[in-house]
Amino acid sequence: MALxxxxxxxxxxxxxxxxxxxAVRAAAGRGERCRALGxxxxxxxxxxxxxxxxxxxEGRAVLLGQDRNDSETYYAEAADFFEExxxxxxDGAPGWWEQPVRRARDEELFLGFVYGFDGGSWQRAEYRLDDGFASVGLPALSEERTREAVLASLPTAAGTGASGPAEGVVEALIAADAQIDPALVAAVVPSGWDTHAGAAAARAFLDG
Known part of the structure; x- marks a missing residue:
């Protein structure tokens, strides 16, 4: 089957x-939901x-996950569990997709989508169901979505009345491409947040 x-x-x-x-999530002490682990x-x-x-x-990658409400695709254990x-x-994927899938299954995670990047383009198996990827809402898919997610992580989103970051500093944080230092984080987040933890979380994306 063609991909x-x-x-x-x-x-x-x-x-x-x-x-x-x-960086912003880690500076706030909530880094477990957005981070790099090698x-x-x-x-x-x-x-x-x-x-x-x-x-x-060789510059390849596998992107996988699930939307717990909207994934209509059920793979392996998920199909058995939900009786779907x-x-x-x-289907049709090269062998190098399999190790990340195996890791997720070993961690007892259900999968709704598996995409492979071969160094030039992204591909997936052929199916017509909604795999839930769009509804996961991965902010990194665009700069605008990332900016919105960063701002939503700041106190201004909670109606505290605190002033938001200056114009252009969120864009500078993104443009740093993970080469982020505490000063870049401090320009975005409120005083008192852990800018060193934020910078370390960002720079972890350069490892592995």
Whole structure:
């Protein structure tokens, strides 16, 4: 079965955005939902929907996850658990997609989507069901979505009356492409937040 081509940013474009949000979340002490763990980049919405990007060799990557409400695709254990017809998310996929999938299954995570980046483009298995990827709402898919997620993580979003960051500083945080220092974080977050933790969380996206 032929794989389906996807119009998604390549991992190098995702990195700076993902790292910027991770910096703000970590500075606030809430970094567990957006972080880098070696070659694995994690995002979840706190309500059971998640996406992980696994970087593999030769510039390749696997992006997988599930929307707990909207994924209509059920793979392996998920099909058995929900008593639904299985969607083979690895149908036609090369073997290097399998290790991240195995890791997720070993952690007893259900999968709704598995996408592979071969160094030039993203692909997935062919199916017509909604796999839930769009509704996961991964902020790193665009700079605008990342900016909105960063601002939503700040006290101004909670109606505290605190002034928001100056114009252009969120964009500078994203443009740093994970090469973030405490000063860049301090320009975005309120006084008293842990800017060193934020910078360290961002720079973790350069590792692995």
């Amino acid at each position: 389906v081509q996807l119009d998604l940013p390549d991992p190098t474009a995702l990195r700076g955005r993902w790292a910027a949000l991770a 070659p694995l980049w994690h995002y979840d919405d706190g309500h059971g929907s998640w996406a992980d990007l696994h970087r593999v060799d 017809k299985e969607t083979d998310l690895l």
